[in-house]
Amino acid sequence: MMTIENIKTNTNFSSPLGVRGSLDVKGLTIDAKNVDFYYSEFHALKNINFEVNKNEVVALIGPSGCGKSTFLRLMNRMNDLIPGTRMTGSMLIEGQDIYAPNVHVDELRKEVGMVFQKPNPFPKSIFENVAYGLRVNGIKDKTFIEERVIESIKSAALWDEVKDKLNKSAFALSGGQQQRLCIARALAISPKVVLMDEPASALDPISTAKIEDLIHELKKDYTIIIVTHNMQQASRVSDKTAYFYLGELIEYDQTIKIFTNPEKLSTQNYITGRFG
């Protein structure tokens, strides 16, 4: 945010709305290099180079079929199970190539959590939904599990609404509450990165606002990548925005730059609704 003080001290700017961001390589959490991805013969992602710093929120935008969700799913190897798919290039998370042969997907997903478009709670209690990730990872200490579940539900801004009904079915919650429960479930295993694929697209404006506020809070502790079709949401929640089109990363820059003075005409046409 621009303040009077930094206007006075920043004598080099040509436009406060056109300040280019620079990536801080030291704090890099995600580093994708020359990533290509194929669904059989279909070349879905073309030479993607993409870096994300720790504790940043990055929005992936673009028309349907542009490759943004495919790219998101590459970050926790969700595409591995799709027959006929193939990836080249490298995807490093905190310096580790997540596609290296010695990397176990189960271990990877402790580091990279995911929240989907539609809330997908398990047919279990609210408590057990959040405890699930801990239990499948072999944690048996009841006190630890209880503390972690409460902490995660609080982090997901859901505690006040569910503290008296932790043993009730998760299905008894509203759609917005279910989605925050899914976020709590993702947080319980203390990931470094949280991936969100249109997390608020099925929610009403109040629930959407809660998810957006939550993203803002969570960035203190997590790196968040969010796919969204809602341009206002992308501009509200993210620090950086990446615009994908036809499998290419067309432009990736500070969100303020993308939404006030994008470099590429294609980006401008998309965010102003002139195509896509």
Place this chain on the structure above:
Amino acid sequence: MRHLEQELYSLRQDVIDMWKLVISQVANAGESILSFDKELAQKVSMREKKVDAYELKIDSDCENIIALHQPVAVDLRFVLAVLKINSNLERIADFAYGISRTFIANPTLILDAELITLTNLRIMIDDVNKMLNQGLDAFENENSDIASAIFSEDYQVDEINNNAPHIIAEYIMKNPDRTFECLQLIASIRKLERMGDHCSNIAEEIFFYTDAKVLKHSGKK
């Protein structure tokens, strides 16, 4: 055409219409000084309310576009620039109205032709008219090169304004019976100088809209 594009097109047309009205107000106010034409001054005075109405409508349309369409990128810059251009055009029209009121309130006022020549008043009026027309041309054609010419015109207007007190003081010493006329003239020159400043502000807004550059307070004109 998409809904937002229709709204922006309509806003643009209103700004152009207001701009043309302001150009005519300034031209008529200037001519009323030079030719002591009270009827022309009266015409400027009567049309001032129409400029005010444009200002209110354009402000309201900008607010509605921001609230209902949440424009971004070039569309956002356009609406933000229009908000400020609107305000500057209204101020220019206010000064034109002020000049016209001088002549309406003092119907016997006639400026000495020699004084008009000495102060370069005609050149100053022509410069301000030219700046306003250049501004409109730059806005309609989204051309910041045309807008940049306005800055150099403004230097000339400022210079005429700076020289005027010395010339007029000397004239008063020689013609003390014409002091009141001279005071009215210097007030009009001040108004023209302020019009030039507002034209420069408008040029800055055109740069912001077309090139996403903030020239304000940058010394890069």
